[in-house]
Amino acid sequence: MEILIIGAVRGALYSLIAIGFVLVFSVGGILNLAHGTYYMLGAYLTFIFYTMVFNGGGTSCLVLSAVLSVLSVAIFACLIYYAVLRPHIESFVYVMVMTLALALFVGEVMSLLFGVSGTSVPSFVEGSIRIGGVKIINQQLILIPIAGLILPGLWYFLKKTKMGQSIDAVAQERTGAILMGVSVETATIVTSALSAGLAALAGALIAPVSSVVPDMWLFPLIKAFAIAILGGMGSLVGSVVASFVIGYAEVLSSFLISEQLTELVALVVIVLVLILKPSGIMGYKIK
């Protein structure tokens, strides 16, 4: 039972992170290796806003901090796109290297500001609940309904709203979308902001119960990539499913084998998938 719920929590968390990553890749053709950084900043900025702006004023301030943090990260993502990526966006190598370098850079900045051992953020929702005889921390639990709201919300956005549809069009059939007058540029920026915001949200929500350290960007990035190749680089539904698969795989391996190996699960997935099916389970061609 515990496995069921914890796995679901993990899956929910990962889906928030991975879906943005996949979306940006489908729409912008950008493999944003700084995606993990958005996640990290979501956590750190929540802390920063809470302690510095609100001086620790209680739960509503905390929630507000989280919201501000998400917005800031979204803006940050747009800045990155404009200032750093657009000038040389044709070169795939450049984008990869630059985003990874930025990720490392921001990590070092955080290390500078808050030290290697990181900081901590208080919980939004205190306490814990007993479900089926197992104690679950509330803060973790809320990820499930939040993801449950956001993912369908995202789906609605993509399929029903005008902006969403244009983003969807670019993701599916770029040339066709351009011919129809869709601005790929706008779509890419909106998608970047959106995906960054989602990752930041995940970071903000998980911050109270997870360690907020300067290198917390690397493994979520790797996992996002694992999820992307498992679920298909162009498929959003696939990513969500894959997120849960990996979430459960991690939880299972931590129970059955050893806790230390959980982090390796995603890596093993990557290695196995890429080696066994190099043409991938991918939905997407690389130009």
Added chain:
Amino acid sequence: MAVFTLLSDNIFYIEVIKLGIIYAIFVMSWDILSGYTHEINFGFAFFIGGAGYLSGILNSFFSFSPYLAVPLAAFAAGVSGILIGYLTLRLKGPYFSMATLAFASVLFKLSFIFYRVTGGEEGISGLGVFTDSPTGDFFVAWGIMVAVYFILSLYARSKHGIILKAIRADEDGTQSAGINTAYYKIEAFALSGFMAGIGGGVFAHSQMHIGPTMLSGHISIIVVLLAMIGGMGSIVGPLLAAIGLSILNESLRVVEEYRIVIYMGILILLIYVAPDGLLNLKVIKNSRVLSFIFLGDRRST
């Protein structure tokens, strides 16, 4: 070319330049594969740290002399280069890069899991040195770097380099010229790994310590950045960039707190300004003299 006869008495300078030289070995080794095929290896820490740790373990647990441990560790790195090269054979672009990152991350995690052997966070200390003096060690490093430079340059200018460039341009086209592309890719991977292993081993023994930073994404990405700044696919560009920028890095120690941040910031800025590398700037390409010196370019008309 190797006009680096720095005869400074000041120990600090010797250490700084020695570090730069070792980084040059890393970066040149990276370049011979990724610079020529343009498949970006993000997991170079695998070879650097892997060989560093192996050499350290051989030295501290089995009392191998560094002169034996380093080549053995490098050999192991070369063999893993063959293995990883084979496994990543059909991967292109981002998939290749992420796979290499994944391999390095696996090794990174393993070094913590097997902390009893690897010393976990702290790494292994008290490793043996090459000679009795820092100057002696400096010359060992320098000699090795020069050897690496010549070997890699010759390799790059030989049929191997040309074939790698052809593979980069078009792998199918190269196959239809009758070339076994898989073989050449794996061979370059092995060479790259071996040389990086030499560098890693030399690093470990010259610092007398090996820690998880050498297995981290940090060193992997710095190697990539230095190579790109120097100019991929030229061997000499990465060499100069590594030495120059490492010196810069060390001279930033005056602001130690901010050093890493500033250093990385400068690296990022340099990539932004010259994404093809400093050596590939129009300035150098357009001048026949500079082009010849730096790129070894002979133009017969």
Added chain:
Amino acid sequence: MSLLEVVNLTKRFGGLVALERISFEVQRGEILGIIGPNGAGKTTLFNCITGFLQYDSGSVILDGHDIAHDKPYQIVNRGLTRTWQLVKPFFGMRVMEAMMVPAYSRRASSRGLSKKENEQNIVKILEDMGLGDKIWMEVDSLNQGELRLLDISRALATYPEVLLLDEPFSGLSHNEIENISNVIRSVNTRGLTLVIIEHRLRELMRLVQKVIVINFGQKIAEGTPQEIVQEPKVIEAYLGGRRQKFGLA
């Protein structure tokens, strides 16, 4: 025994049958033409024969050897080389450098030529193709026609027994086509067997002795150029999508 034999070659892409039981033979010294409307499967056929695509059933026999499991480079080293419809030039290198690549193949290097002799051969090939003045230029600076010439030169530098040309005339001027046709004739006189896919029928028919026609993955006709242009099935296949002049003049 024929030099190249394709027997019942079948290739499916999922539910789509791209090639269906294609069979033909090429004799030593022959020039065979393969024609057919766009999308008929001609390039797919080449890709299967040269090892770039796995096929589902059938066999390809080169000089008595079944080359089904050979990798593309191994097939080249056995003497069967191809050129590309969408040229695959070696950007970022000089023409001379690019031409050295085939010289490093097992087939070429086993001829025991010295470096100087190799270079001389390469220069000769390039001059014959009309690229003599471009030897030290960067590949990037060549135009489309020149790139195609380079691709063919690259193929010739592997000293093939059989050369598969995929639309060699496309994108070329009349003079350039004339030039290549002459090269084709001259290498053929020296013993090279050729299979040519082309859409420029008039120019093709002047070169080939035998033609096979492919439509929707099936061979619908085989014969001499004169026979083919009068074959009703062929005319019907083409009139559906393209207009072509069928004269031989």
